Amino acid sequence: MATTTVDQQLAFKKPLWQIRLQGSWKSIRMNWGLFAENKIGLIGLGIIVFYTVMATLHPILMKTVWDPKVYDPFIGNDMTIYNHPSAPSARHLLGTDPMGRDILSQLMYSTRNEFVLGFVAAIITVVIATSVGAISAYFGRWIDTVFMRLADLINILPFIALLVVLSSFMRMNMWMLALVIGILSGFGGTTIIFKAQALTIMVKPYIEAARVAGGNHWHIIFHHIVPNLMPLAFLNMMFAVTGAIFAEAALSFFGLLNIRVSWGIMIYTTQAAGYMLSSINYWYLIFPAGVSITLLCSAFYLVGRALDEVINPRLRQR
Amino acid sequence: MWKYLLNRFIQIAVTLFVFFALTYFILDAQPGDITLQYIDNPRFTEEQRLALQRRLGLDRPVTERFIRWFVNTLKGNLGDSYIERRPVMDIIRERAPRTVFLFLTATMIEFFVGYILGKLLAWGRGSAMEYSVTVVGAITYTIFTPWFALIMIWLFGFIFHWFPLGKFLDPNLWRKIPVEAGINANIIFNNLLLTATLVVIVMLVVVALSNKINPRRAIIIRWSGLLFTLTAVFVLWGSYKYGYLGWDIIWHMILPVITLTIINFSGTMLLTRTTMLETLREDYIVAARAKGLPERVVRDKHAARNALLPVFTNLMLTLPFIMAGGIITETIFSWPGMGLTLLQASNSGDIPMVMGAFMFIGGLSLLAHLVTDIAYAYLDPRIRYA
Numbered sequence: 001m002a003t004t005t006v007d008q009q010l011a012f013k014k015p016l017w018q019i020r021l022q023g024s025w026k027s028i029r030m031n032w033g034l035f036a037e038n039k040i041g042l043i044g045l046g047i048i049v050f051y052t053v054m055a056t057l058h059p060i061l062m063k064t065v066w067d068p069k070v071y072d073p074f075i076g077n078d079m080t081i082y083n084h085p086s087a088p089s090a091r092h093l094l095g096t097d098p099m100g101r102d103i104l105s106q107l108m109y110s111t112r113n114e115f116v117l118g119f120v121a122a123i124i125t126v127v128i129a130t131s132v133g134a135i136s137a138y139f140g141r142w143i144d145t146v147f148m149r150l151a152d153l154i155n156i157l158p159f160i161a162l163l164v165v166l167s168s169f170m171r172m173n174m175w176m177l178a179l180v181i182g183i184l185s186g187f188g189g190t191t192i193i194f195k196a197q198a199l200t201i202m203v204k205p206y207i208e209a210a211r212v213a214g215g216n217h218w219h220i221i222f223h224h225i226v227p228n229l230m231p232l233a234f235l236n237m238m239f240a241v242t243g244a245i246f247a248e249a250a251l252s253f254f255g256l257l258n259i260r261v262s263w264g265i266m267i268y269t270t271q272a273a274g275y276m277l278s279s280i281n282y283w284y285l286i287f288p289a290g291v292s293i294t295l296l297c298s299a300f301y302l303v304g305r306a307l308d309e310v311i312n313p314r315l316r317q318r
Numbered sequence: 319m320w321k322y323l324l325n326r327f328i329q330i331a332v333t334l335f336v337f338f339a340l341t342y343f344i345l346d347a348q349p350g351d352i353t354l355q356y357i358d359n360p361r362f363t364e365e366q367r368l369a370l371q372r373r374l375g376l377d378r379p380v381t382e383r384f385i386r387w388f389v390n391t392l393k394g395n396l397g398d399s400y401i402e403r404r405p406v407m408d409i410i411r412e413r414a415p416r417t418v419f420l421f422l423t424a425t426m427i428e429f430f431v432g433y434i435l436g437k438l439l440a441w442g443r444g445s446a447m448e449y450s451v452t453v454v455g456a457i458t459y460t461i462f463t464p465w466f467a468l469i470m471i472w473l474f475g476f477i478f479h480w481f482p483l484g485k486f487l488d489p490n491l492w493r494k495i496p497v498e499a500g501i502n503a504n505i506i507f508n509n510l511l512l513t514a515t516l517v518v519i520v521m522l523v524v525v526a527l528s529n530k531i532n533p534r535r536a537i538i539i540r541w542s543g544l545l546f547t548l549t550a551v552f553v554l555w556g557s558y559k560y561g562y563l564g565w566d567i568i569w570h571m572i573l574p575v576i577t578l579t580i581i582n583f584s585g586t587m588l589l590t591r592t593t594m595l596e597t598l599r600e601d602y603i604v605a606a607r608a609k610g611l612p613e614r615v616v617r618d619k620h621a622a623r624n625a626l627l628p629v630f631t632n633l634m635l636t637l638p639f640i641m642a643g644g645i646i647t648e649t650i651f652s653w654p655g656m657g658l659t660l661l662q663a664s665n666s667g668d669i670p671m672v673m674g675a676f677m678f679i680g681g682l683s684l685l686a687h688l689v690t691d692i693a694y695a696y697l698d699p700r701i702r703y704a
Contacts, residue, residue, distance in 0.1 A: 039449050153333055156683040161645050165664040253464045290465035297460035
């Protein structure tokens, strides 16, 4: 066939998915440029990368260098040392806790848990808040009223106090805690932010165009409103991670959670064993976990702040 | 306005009812009750346990108990605490002022510091100072509160011996006071609260009166007003026979207040920065500069004051959360307020006490919402509640 149709002549050389990939790659690079302008975001990202490396290193170290009998974060015990807690040494880089377990191993093992907890809670929060925000902005009327009153109701509950009460009346494990945190903050204050944003999207011409083109409610909500809420969702995820990690640590610190090892539990163990105010000699019992909680929380918070300046055009420097 | 207020009150009432019902049923849904804590005691027979259960009304269905609790609450009777064996109302009346005093003081200082720092941050955007203060602020904002509070206690209480390790008064001072004096911690405490309120009111009046005059003279008037008020307070408390007891309470309060300020100031700071960055782009800033106003006046009067509204709203809305965060602070500093009471009550299954504490915190935050809405109407002339 010598002749080609107009369509074929005009057709792009590349398949559609490749063009889409290029487009998103381009926008990622542009946003990365905006993000990288802000040093505080890079600091936060650096800390997150550091802890990610720590979390991934732990299973590898356990398989290769560390003897599970000595270095297991939960049941390990170093018999060669008589007095526990022992100060940092070549064998135990951060010393051992009052029960003879390696602190560095505990710290690294918990890192993975903190990430999982933070992200699970954040994803639940954002999924609920995005859909509820979009739905109540789209339908308005009584649906809006019910969800907004619900948000008010959750908003007046003091978050930590409620979690303390809930976890003291029922033994919570990590997954349940993530679920509770996710639901509470998803239906709570975060929804209000998403609804406000969705309302500004609702008046955009493309929503009307979609409606004229015959898109049904769910199509408009999930193909036009929700994708435009994604930047905001990503931003709020960062803050949700901070909140979840902090809540877990605080509850563990009070000894209210049914978790094997976590940073909060490490501090709780130290306090329960009575080394809290002893002296600076036992710094390695409380500092690694305390500093880790603080650093990881603030890292996500800093990334969130930096993302805010990328997403919110009124805050941009140019 | 009145219609709006009435509407809001109805909403508050409905929300509170749902809140109480939810909390009560969640608390009750957990297995076991308070009588089970004696089950290990061999001298506590099963009949005795059932009798205790009957006496506390725990054998009735939960709906009936909730309705009874609610009706009694409306009459002002919150029931008795299972653990402390005295009316919940008494406990709240005794401990709520302590919580409110501590956290209100801390919040006011925190707000002041955060607002000024945030103003400077937005003004000096892009400088090295801004980055470092923001990073430090984010770290103190998200710092692990129990750990940080313990470090503070260890450093200032244990190493330097500057401040006491915890509690809110020194029992040794109280031992010397004869019983006939009829004085107790709450009298002293309420007097302190009264004094602080009066000082704040006087200062607000002074600031409001000196608002319209030349800023340089106003500063002199304000500072001398503050000095005068504080002198009056010191003279009054110094002449009071038990004035040193008040000082003792304040001395116990300093460390928690410093800790709370360090933890919370950057929330206000970062928010002030964000909102001020937005106001700095407004046309009236350009106009103010074009008029030839000094930079300081542009910053303080034109930019910062317009950025104040969202910051103030946020402050009011987070007030209940600061108090709830008090559950951590109060526990670490063993400050016997509502937070510590709530933790102890929920750890021991003391349902009436938990409900009472929740009523205090929930009611307070609803009140904060209401005050915010009304204050909004005064601060922003564009908002009017028809």
